[in-house]
Amino acid sequence: MSASERVTIREVGPRDGLQPEAVQPVTVRAGLVDRLVAAGVTTVEAVAFVSPRAVPQMEGAGEVLAAVERVEGVRYLALVPNAKGAELAVAAGVDGLSLTVSASAVYSQRNVRMSVEESLGQVAAVRRVVGAALPLDTVISCAFGSPYEGDIPVAEVAAIAGRATDAGSTSLTFADTTGMGGPRGVEELLAVVGVDVGLHLHDTRGTALVNAYAGLQAGVRRFDTAVGGIGGSPFAKGAGGNLATEDLVNLCDSLGLATGIDLAQLLDVSRGLADTLGHPMPSRLTAAGPSTAPTAPEKGRG
Amino acid sequence: MSASERVTIREVGPRDGLQPEAVQPVTVRAGLVDRLVAAGVTTVEAVAFVSPRAVPQMEGAGEVLAAVERVEGVRYLALVPNAKGAELAVAAGVDGLSLTVSASAVYSQRNVRMSVEESLGQVAAVRRVVGAALPLDTVISCAFGSPYEGDIPVAEVAAIAGRATDAGSTSLTFADTTGMGGPRGVEELLAVVGVDVGLHLHDTRGTALVNAYAGLQAGVRRFDTAVGGIGGSPFAKGAGGNLATEDLVNLCDSLGLATGIDLAQLLDVSRGLADTLGHPMPSRLTAAGPSTAPTAPEKGRG
Numbered sequence: 001m002s003a004s005e006r007v008t009i010r011e012v013g014p015r016d017g018l019q020p021e022a023v024q025p026v027t028v029r030a031g032l033v034d035r036l037v038a039a040g041v042t043t044v045e046a047v048a049f050v051s052p053r054a055v056p057q058m059e060g061a062g063e064v065l066a067a068v069e070r071v072e073g074v075r076y077l078a079l080v081p082n083a084k085g086a087e088l089a090v091a092a093g094v095d096g097l098s099l100t101v102s103a104s105a106v107y108s109q110r111n112v113r114m115s116v117e118e119s120l121g122q123v124a125a126v127r128r129v130v131g132a133a134l135p136l137d138t139v140i141s142c143a144f145g146s147p148y149e150g151d152i153p154v155a156e157v158a159a160i161a162g163r164a165t166d167a168g169s170t171s172l173t174f175a176d177t178t179g180m181g182g183p184r185g186v187e188e189l190l191a192v193v194g195v196d197v198g199l200h201l202h203d204t205r206g207t208a209l210v211n212a213y214a215g216l217q218a219g220v221r222r223f224d225t226a227v228g229g230i231g232g233s234p235f236a237k238g239a240g241g242n243l244a245t246e247d248l249v250n251l252c253d254s255l256g257l258a259t260g261i262d263l264a265q266l267l268d269v270s271r272g273l274a275d276t277l278g279h280p281m282p283s284r285l286t287a288a289g290p291s292t293a294p295t296a297p298e299k300g301r302g
Numbered sequence: 303m304s305a306s307e308r309v310t311i312r313e314v315g316p317r318d319g320l321q322p323e324a325v326q327p328v329t330v331r332a333g334l335v336d337r338l339v340a341a342g343v344t345t346v347e348a349v350a351f352v353s354p355r356a357v358p359q360m361e362g363a364g365e366v367l368a369a370v371e372r373v374e375g376v377r378y379l380a381l382v383p384n385a386k387g388a389e390l391a392v393a394a395g396v397d398g399l400s401l402t403v404s405a406s407a408v409y410s411q412r413n414v415r416m417s418v419e420e421s422l423g424q425v426a427a428v429r430r431v432v433g434a435a436l437p438l439d440t441v442i443s444c445a446f447g448s449p450y451e452g453d454i455p456v457a458e459v460a461a462i463a464g465r466a467t468d469a470g471s472t473s474l475t476f477a478d479t480t481g482m483g484g485p486r487g488v489e490e491l492l493a494v495v496g497v498d499v500g501l502h503l504h505d506t507r508g509t510a511l512v513n514a515y516a517g518l519q520a521g522v523r524r525f526d527t528a529v530g531g532i533g534g535s536p537f538a539k540g541a542g543g544n545l546a547t548e549d550l551v552n553l554c555d556s557l558g559l560a561t562g563i564d565l566a567q568l569l570d571v572s573r574g575l576a577d578t579l580g581h582p583m584p585s586r587l588t589a590a591g592p593s594t595a596p597t598a599p600e601k602g603r604g
Binding site: 145150179182184185203204205206207209210240244250255283285288290291292 | 506511558587
């Protein structure tokens, strides 16, 4: 790994992170986006244009984007499930879209009530309505294992990803949706799909950071993270949040990889979010503070 | 990393892990040791022979060792601070000792009220009273940074370790006592001290597993871990537990490295300990269960 290399973090806290939380007002959601940008985030998945019946936490996506103080050079993105969502997102002035296609047939049916084939059809449909210019990232969920099928062969995952590209995606992100992957699985997939991809890791089993490190070592320079490690349901059995933005920034800082994000400012955002949401953030770094700010250790520790 | 290699885990849950917990009865402590051994643990730091005034959680170390059902081939170890503790440990029939010497002068003074020089003197004193045969591991605390001095030069850490060997240690373990290290720091220290050492990692900042992975990649095959990730004070601001045994076993399993520990059985021990101690274990793996036991994911996750 060469120092001075740049790692691009797509902050998904306002979208993936807030999804399992209590519904937050538009001003809170827009304010979170603004504070993340102030801390140095330059790519942020700010909203999802999805059915408010299915995900009430994402209702008012257009209002959130209208309330955000746009900063030059920052990319404000939206997750969309289909062409209708894409049209709304374009109308709200997003800089790019993401869309999920699952590598797991069962997960796809249960999570979005579509076959993998139908999901790939949505990629093509979105591309048609948004025209050629807008960036469209396809997130391949369950890329490192499915809670239903278990391991999914790397060749299958890669084939679905290839079809997403054919359908009009401009980039790909591989997601460990339920935290089943390990460093070796990350290496094996990257050996097939290449390293010009994003990784979207969940910490369900405490492996998000080690999997990110395996990705960094292989040469991946794009990651999805959520401030505080929110997402999933950190306090419910079996669920787990996203890789915490601060955990990845801390790791990159220690490796001499630039993220453009100021760790101290980001930790302030994370602590503020804990107050807003009324529970501690899953990230241990947020609780402990950076190692550059010494705290007294306990007595008798080995 | 070649598969079929063996990783030795020194389970420190009954000692380092229980230290910050409510005082547990002898039967509970001995039972925990027995259950860990039943899950496949072959090296266990079962007790510490320290002042019960300073660490009431470790009172009755001899009784715990007497109550343990000794299994052939398992090494039952004790932490001792000095020659007096070593004599008691030998009388209780331990298979080896560990002793802590800090790389941080300030931490040493505040934690054990001794200079580093005086701590090294304890290594020599312990060696004198126990004779030549008993294994004695010296744990170099704050080896990856001190909350008081910040980074400690690798050469200084290595010099203290060298003196511990000269004083009679048969092995060395390097501890990230307050969770300040990163993978690069691990690599840098190992490049100087070699990989025939142990690593003792704390998860104060969520970096224990990634640091262990860096150690594994460099060739380290000895780790201290605590079942559940207990230790420190998982629910107090700024403190953090040990690398969780289950997290390391899960990682080793995924890398094809043998630990001899059965993950499912270990998770049972961890869940039982949560009931005993009355709070959830810090290990997310224990909450989620192994990825080989699928659970239904939540709706709308990316």
